Amino acid sequence: MPKLLGATGNFEMVVFGLLTIVVLHRARDGLWPILLRVFAIVAPQRQQMREVEPALPLPRRDAPAPGSEVLKVIDVTKRFGGLVANNKMNLTVRAGEVMALIGPNGAGKSTLFNCISGVNPATEGEIRFMGKRIDQLGSREIAKQGMSRSFQHVRLNQDMTVLENAAIGAHLRGRKNFVQSAWRLDREEERRLLWEAAHQLQRCGLGEHLFDTCGSLPLGKQRIVEIARALCSDPTLLLLDEPAAGLRHLEKRALAELLAKLRGEGMAILLVEHDMDFVMGLADRVLVMEFGEYLAEGLPQEIQTNPKVLEAYLGGVDE
Amino acid sequence: MAALLTSNRVLIAFLIGLAMLPLFAAQFTVTIVNYIGLYALVALGLVLLTGIGGLTSFGQAAFVGLGAYATAYLTTRHGMSPWGTLIVGMVITHRRCRWRWVSITLRLSGHFLPLGTIARGISLYFIFGNVQALGGHGGIDGIPPVDLFGPELGSSRAFFYVIWITLLAAIITTQNMLDSREGRAMRCLRAMTMTEAMGINTLRYRMVLFMIAAQFARVSAGCTRTCNASSIRRRFRSARASSTCSWRCSAALPPSGARCSVPRRSASSRSGCRTGCPSCWAPPATSRWWCSAC
DSSP: OHHHHTOOSOHHHHHHHHHHHHHHHHOTTOSHHHHHHHHHHHSOOOOOOOOOOOOOOOOOOOOOOTTSEEEEEEEEEEEETTEEEEEEEEEEEETTOEEEEEOSTTSSHHHHHHHHHTSSOOSEEEEEETTEEOTTSOHHHHHHHTEEEOOSSOOOOTTSBHHHHHHHHTGGGOOOOHHHHHTTOOHHHHHHHHHHHHHHHHHTTOGGGTTSBGGGSOHHHHHHHHHHHHHHTOOSEEEEESTTTTOOHHHHHHHHHHHHHHHHTTOEEEEEOOOHHHHHHHOSEEEEEETTEEEEEEOHHHHHHOHHHHHHHHSOSOO | OTTTOOHHHHHHHHHHHHHHHHHHSOHHHHHHHHHHHHHHHHHHHHIIIIIITOOOOSOHHHHHHHHHHHHHHHHHHSOOOHHHHHHHHHHHHHHIIIIISHHHHTTOOTTHHHHHHHHHHHHHHHHHHHOGGGTGGGOOOOOOOOBSSSSBOOSHHHHHHHHHHHHHHHHHHHHHHHSSHHHHHHHTTTSHHHHHHTTOOHHHHHHHHHHHHHHHHHHHHHHHHHHHHHHHHHHHHHHHHTTSSOOOOGGGOOOGGGOOOSOOOOOOBTTBOOOOOTTTOOOOOSGGGOOTTO
């Protein structure tokens, strides 16, 4: 270069700069993945043993008495500026019961979910979980009390395996810190956590996908991973935001069976769903919302014949 | 062919090659590989911080500086062992991380976090440059070399092993950490709403990642300072022995790639003439850099 240009200087900086630009354009994830790809051709990795080692089950939370009040929402209002998304909502969920929350799009169902789980706290009102007020707590504290949820828009780490994603839910059931894990002093606990995650995934029918990355699963199955993750935390109350969306018929039936089984074990379940067949077949009670307000509540049969509900969904019966 | 080359064997071959390198390679190559190791340690911290945690820090240099100054100050002013300073520096970094900056900085969101870290880096640069006890912009001279198991770790060949064993240990412990309960939480930090809803304290994990990255930067800096100090000292000794000041040490001439354009401020103190590149401490390559005493 100096000979070419007839001058001296820090030409290597120019070269490094150009190399950086090339790397940013051609290898956004860095050079290592490219190296690994070449490496995989030259020296294929031996097939690893892909199995979850059995371990002792994790200790479980004390379940509330069947039929006792788990969640009580009293006059909860949520405002976004001038928009009232939830207006004085009331609802109760008992242990061993599936409560369904339905309503047309934009009725404020997910907003209410976010208020209950502390993701986006309510503006006014009172929320009691197992007798304790939780409306002032953050979502982390609420999770500690034994409430777990899934999200309407799947929130999984797409690069981690299904097993690892589910194990995130069991986070609070482990104690070992990062120093201990750096020196591999956490293996016993780790085995138990992963065993729990594998168990919950198998229950949800994802046993054959344990070591697939989440990104490779269809969206419906990713929702099921979310449910398994929530179950890993051994919740008293399970909040499910549209769990059946994107599932095929048989998968829906399997999910309904699973939820019915969980209900039988004394878990309280609150779910938002659009699929009426699914809701009416599963729920013990149904609450209907419209424009952020309470519209009707009752047994599935009552709701199906309720004129107010039919009007909200079909735009009037008489016309 | 395929059976011969498995990933484990390639790894072992790489490690053996690395271990044998100082026995055969030229001094210059060893020095370069040393620097690769030292910078890789800082980069490993950034991989954790930015790659895993999704946090952008432009202030890592501040921690490198903190580490270098901690080592330099404690060895020269308080006569501490360089190994001791590594531990003291770790404690200082840990404290600092925990209470001073990190809990404030890491609450910044969006673009404010990178900006905050840049500001922190700049502020430390000026603090170090203007505190007279730390030698001002000239820095601290006369850092004692490190001894390990008796003999002085005078050569970069000996330092090679210190650096690379540290680096490999850091890589292995980092991998272990990421493959655990806490590691999974760290890998999910980008999806904050979800992690919080799962009961994970995201601020804590961001602080932990920040602290680990800072520690890696700090250890790397501590090694750099002592490593350089040793090589400088060694050059002085040979220079004194030949009772001339012309220590045009052929083995350690600055490589063309590591050229520095700023001459080090000369300080003809007890140890005689001291000039050299401020960043790589290499002896002067051209007459332009010779100090007036020579």
